[in-house]
Amino acid sequence: xxxxxxxxxxxxxxxxxGPRPASDDPLHREKSHLAASRTALxxxxxxxxxxxxxxxxxxxxxxxxxxxxxxxxIKALADLSHTPLFFxxxxxxxxxxxxxxxxxxxxxxxxxxxxxxxxxxxxxVIDWRAPVSQPFYxxxxxxxxxxxxxxxxxxxxxxxxxxxxxHLTDPTEAARTSALLQSEIERPRVGPxxxxxATIQPEQDEIVRAGIxxxxxxxxxxGTGKTAxxxxxxxxxxxxxxERLARSGTLVIGPNRSFLHYxxxxxxxxxxxxxxxATVDDLVxxxxxxxTDETAAAMVxxxxxxxxxxxxxxxxxxxxxxxxxxxVRGSRRWRVPAYELEEIVxxxxxxxxxxxxxxxxxxxxxxxxxxxxxxxxxxxxDDRVQDAVARNAAxxxxxxxxxxxxxxxxxxxxxxxxxxxxxEQAEGILTPEEQKxxxxxxxxxxxxxxxxxxxxxxxxxxxxxxxxxxxxxxRTPSLGHVVLDEAQDLSPxxxxxxxxxxxxxxATILGDIAQGTTPWATNxxxxxxxxxxxxxxxxEELTQGFxxxxxxxxxxxxxxxxxxxxxxxxxxxxxxxxxxxxxxVEAADLTAAxxxxxxxxxTKEGSIGLIAAAARIPALRTALEAAxxxxxxxxxxxxxxxxxxxxxxxxAKGLEYDYVVLDEPxxxxxxxxxxxxxxxxxxxxxxxxxxxxxxxHAAALPDQLTGR
Numbered sequence: 001x002x003x004x005x006x007x008x009x010x011x012x013x014x015x016x017x018g019p020r021p022a023s024d025d026p027l028h029r030e031k032s033h034l035a036a037s038r039t040a041l042x043x044x045x046x047x048x049x050x051x052x053x054x055x056x057x058x059x060x061x062x063x064x065x066x067x068x069x070x071x072x073x074i075k076a077l078a079d080l081s082h083t084p085l086f087f088x089x090x091x092x093x094x095x096x097x098x099x100x101x102x103x104x105x106x107x108x109x110x111x112x113x114x115x116x117x118x119x120x121x122x123x124x125v126i127d128w129r130a131p132v133s134q135p136f137y138x139x140x141x142x143x144x145x146x147x148x149x150x151x152x153x154x155x156x157x158x159x160x161x162x163x164x165x166x167h168l169t170d171p172t173e174a175a176r177t178s179a180l181l182q183s184e185i186e187r188p189r190v191g192p193x194x195x196x197x198a199t200i201q202p203e204q205d206e207i208v209r210a211g212i213x214x215x216x217x218x219x220x221x222x223g224t225g226k227t228a229x230x231x232x233x234x235x236x237x238x239x240x241x242x243e244r245l246a247r248s249g250t251l252v253i254g255p256n257r258s259f260l261h262y263x264x265x266x267x268x269x270x271x272x273x274x275x276x277x278a279t280v281d282d283l284v285x286x287x288x289x290x291x292t293d294e295t296a297a298a299m300v301x302x303x304x305x306x307x308x309x310x311x312x313x314x315x316x317x318x319x320x321x322x323x324x325x326x327x328v329r330g331s332r333r334w335r336v337p338a339y340e341l342e343e344i345v346x347x348x349x350x351x352x353x354x355x356x357x358x359x360x361x362x363x364x365x366x367x368x369x370x371x372x373x374x375x376x377x378x379x380x381x382d383d384r385v386q387d388a389v390a391r392n393a394a395x396x397x398x399x400x401x402x403x404x405x406x407x408x409x410x411x412x413x414x415x416x417x418x419x420x421x422x423x424e425q426a427e428g429i430l431t432p433e434e435q436k437x438x439x440x441x442x443x444x445x446x447x448x449x450x451x452x453x454x455x456x457x458x459x460x461x462x463x464x465x466x467x468x469x470x471x472x473x474x475r476t477p478s479l480g481h482v483v484l485d486e487a488q489d490l491s492p493x494x495x496x497x498x499x500x501x502x503x504x505x506x507a508t509i510l511g512d513i514a515q516g517t518t519p520w521a522t523n524x525x526x527x528x529x530x531x532x533x534x535x536x537x538x539x540e541e542l543t544q545g546f547x548x549x550x551x552x553x554x555x556x557x558x559x560x561x562x563x564x565x566x567x568x569x570x571x572x573x574x575x576x577x578x579x580x581x582x583x584x585v586e587a588a589d590l591t592a593a594x595x596x597x598x599x600x601x602x603t604k605e606g607s608i609g610l611i612a613a614a615a616r617i618p619a620l621r622t623a624l625e626a627a628x629x630x631x632x633x634x635x636x637x638x639x640x641x642x643x644x645x646x647x648x649x650x651x652a653k654g655l656e657y658d659y660v661v662l663d664e665p666x667x668x669x670x671x672x673x674x675x676x677x678x679x680x681x682x683x684x685x686x687x688x689x690x691x692x693x694x695x696x697h698a699a700a701l702p703d704q705l706t707g708r
Contacts, residue, residue: 030089030153031160033110037085037124041116045077076114076271083269084155086112086125087198088136091149093169096132106148111136113197114271128197129239137205141175144168152180152198182574195266196228199546207508207540208233212241212481215502215537217509217525221570222556222687223547226510227654230483231263233508235270237481248480248505252277253498255486258635259654280494281460283501284467287409291457295519295673296437301461302491302520304531305429307468312425313415314355314472317404320345325398327370327389332377334370341366345402356474359403363390366398408469409453412462416440417449464493467500476500486653487511487528491520495531507534514564515653517681519673545572547656551580552693555705556686562704563680579659579692587698590664591623597661597694598629598644604692606658607638607645611685613667614648620663621646653684660689666699679704 053066079085088111095107109126111133116125126133135145147168154162164180167173184199200208207229210216216233220226234252238245252267252275254260260277267275281289293301300306321341327334344365348358367389374381389395415422417440426435441449450456458466470476482502484490488511490498498507509532513522522528525539545553550572557569585593594610601608610631612620624631624646631646632638634655638645647655649668662668662685669678679702686693695701 027160027163030163033124034085034160036118037110037112037116038079040118040124041077041079041085043119044116045074045079048074048077072273075273083113084153084158084160084198085116086110087153087155088112089149089151089153090133090136090147091151093146093148096146109133113195113269127239129236134205134209137200138202139168140202141168152178154180154183195232195269196225197232197270200229200232201225201544201546203540203542203544204229204232207542208236210538212237212244212506215507215509215529215532215534217487217529217537217539218511218542219525219539219567220510220512220542221545221553221567222512222515222684223545223553223572224542224570225546226512226542227263227485228266229542230485230508230510231266232270234275234481234483235267235272238272238275241480245480246274248478250275250481250483251479251501252483253283253485254279255489255653256651258633258651259486261635261637262655280490280497281463284463284497286466286470287453287456287458287463289458289460289463291459291462293459293461294437298459298461298491299520300430300434300438301459301465302493304492304496306465306493307496309415309422309426309429310411310465310469311472313411313421314406314469315349316425317355317406318345318349319402321398321402323398325366325394327392327394329389329392334373336366336369336373340369341398341402344369348403354475355406355472359399359405362399362403363395366390366395367392406469406473407453408473409466411469412465413450413453413456415465416462461491461493464491464497467497468493471500476503478502478504480505481507483508483510484532485510486515488513488516488521489518489653490522490528491518492531495522495528496533499531499533503533507532507537509534509537512567514560514567515680515684517650517653517672517677517684519677521677521680541568543568543570545570546574547690548572548687549574549580549689549691549693552689553687555580555693556683558707559679559683559686559702559704563676563683579694581693582695582697582701585696585698590696590698591619594620594661594663594696595623595627595629597696598624601659601661601692601694602629602644604659606691607643609645609647609652609655609657609660609688610663611647611649611652611660611688612663613671614650615671616663616667617646617648649681649685652688656688656690658690659692660685660694662686662693662695664697664699665695665701665705666697669702 048070051070053063053070090109090111092106092108109132110124111128112125113128114125115123115127117123128136135147136150139145139147139150150166150168152164153160154164162180164178181199204225207216207218210233218226218229220229231252234250238250252263254263254277256279260279264277267273321338324338325336325341344362348362348365351358364386367386370389371381371386374385415425416438419435419439422435422439479501482498482505484498484507487509509525509529513525516522529535529537553570553572560567560569583593583597598608598610610620621631629644630642631644632642634645634647634651636645645657649671665682668682668685669675672678672681682702
């Protein structure tokens with residue numbers, strides 16, 4: 001790659017930085033390289049579109065598969081006009097990968113979201129995931145990583161308008177904070193979540209590039225970019241282990257549909273189109289969820305002890321044989337006595353293999369016992385004879401009698417609807433009070449148990465129990481890598497459901513203990529990782545915030561001693577303190593004051609989130625409509641014409657807005673079943689803004705915020 005001259009400034013240089021001949025202007029040359037790179041990308045896409053597979057496929061199945069791969073390649077090579085093709089440049093002192101003693105001349109590399117090459121195959125843009133790109137994120141004055149220069153580019157509407165240089169080996173140039181980096185972090189948010197590929201920090205990059213062999217848990221304070229880190233880690237692993245993950249699959253699990261919609265464009269922007277997304281409810285959606293649980297019932301159903309109750313319930317169907325199995329073949333009768341059948345059944349039961357797998361193995365074991373007798377009688381049976389015996393009516397009848405099929409949904413239906421059956425399976429595991437809490441019917445209540453799986457009003461927690469029972473019967477297929485976001489809110493049984501999807505793969509677990517807003521939220525990551533089946537996984541803590549302004553995160557952190565005393569308080573690298581205001585009003589004026597705060601926020605650039613307790617949402621929506629202010633629901637994409645989103649506090653987690661108006665904090669706390677959960681919910685809501693926060697309240701603020 002040809003070497004380019006660079007301007008020695010330590011401040012961002014823009015088009016307005018003064019006249020200079022085009023031939024001697026670094027900005028002009030960089031814009032020329034951008035234009036040439038875009039032309040090369042279009043040529044790469046045209047080459048893909050021109051591929052003719054008519055003569056290289058043996059049949060229509062292969063043709064469909066190959067055409068699908070080509071279509072995905074064409075889509076991945078799309079030139080997104082408002083997405084910078086490259087965002088940085090690295091000038092090496094020596095050619096990477098060569099012995100430095102050779103004195104090889106340095107090279108320049110443009111770092112971007114995807115690889116682009118010219119007609120000769122020479123790289124014009126290097127994928128940010130390539131090893132040669134790593135110093136862009138990790139190099140420093142203390143450890144230059146053989147870089148002479150790191151250049152960052154600034155864009156406006158997809159057009160390259162500025163650059164900023166760091167001369168990492170120049171002792172006269174002081175280390176400093178990148179103004180372009182700050183600008184990119186603070187750029188107004190309109191639309192779905194965007195990637196952070198241009199702003200990844202060293203501690204984030206270490207997690208992103210961690211090997212696929214182990215699982216990683218990221219404890220991240222608000223605004224530390226943990227969600228983005230998880231998504232970029234998926235993109236990196238797909239780059240480094242594409243064939244392996246193409247076979248086994250990848251999955252991103254989020255807390256709700258609104259959240260998934262918000263993040264769904266990040267991976268496609270990085271050229272990754274095949275990663276599936278789901279909620280935990282999607283994973284266990286074997287039945288229609290139409291019911292809800294009281295907190296006490298949900299707590300018991302989500303407890304890890306339910307796994308043993310279900311295991312017992314499944315295996316309660318196994319009964320020891322009381323009669324011999326007599327197989328008739330031609331004129332001969334072959335008898336396997338009951339005691340021998342009991343030994344076969346006992347051996348399969350004690351091996352703790354899946355119920356269904358053992359049931360499939362049982363007829364072959366019985367058939368083998370018959371073949372032993374045939375051989376003892378002088379016959380020479382082969383495998384075909386054994387298979388025939390295994391299909392014999394007498395063998396099938398024996399298997400059905402001692403190891404009948406189990407329908408997981410019907411099993412859970414019986415467990416929750418039959419007090420005696422539940423008591424038998426839960427003896428010594430659940431207390432009588434806990435058993436009573438999860439039973440659908442109580443003596444004297446007048447309620448009846450559901451008659452069928454279809455008519456039952458299953459709850460979300462019930463669906464997780466069915467998923468556990470299904471895995472006890474037949475193993476759940478494992479994916480190559482799973483990303484679990486907002487993981488702190490899951491119950492132990494939900495952790496188990498996720499863990500089943502990556503038993504032979506790895507996982508990236510993302511969350512914040514302080515943002516646990518369910519009564520069953522985990523207390524420690526070690527406990528959560530054990531339930532996931534990944535004990536001993538590395539736990540990394542991100543405490544340096546990039547999103548939440550300094551004053552806002554400091555204010556929200558007043559809640560930490562009450563909600564997560566063991567966590568390190570987050571700091572913010574944001575140089576601007578941010579807009580922060582608390583407005584105290586009379587109760588009668590609360591709604592009007594909240595609308596005024598929204599009007600004030602709308603005079604500024606970017607997205608606005610009006611966050612309120614669920615009970616306050618209808619009144620606020622009515623007031624907004626009466627005032628002629630259009631508002632979106634969470635998950636709906638913001639635009640220049642519609643920038644205000646009305647957000648129930650229960651759906652705020654994981655979302656971010658340039659400006660947040662927070663309505664009546666006390667109502668948010670009171671809307672939860674206990675104070676700790678309420679304060680955690682409030683902590684989530686307080687930490688959604690990127691540029692400013694206005695708190696409007698009539699009721700007294702929680703003591704933890706006022707210092708009382």
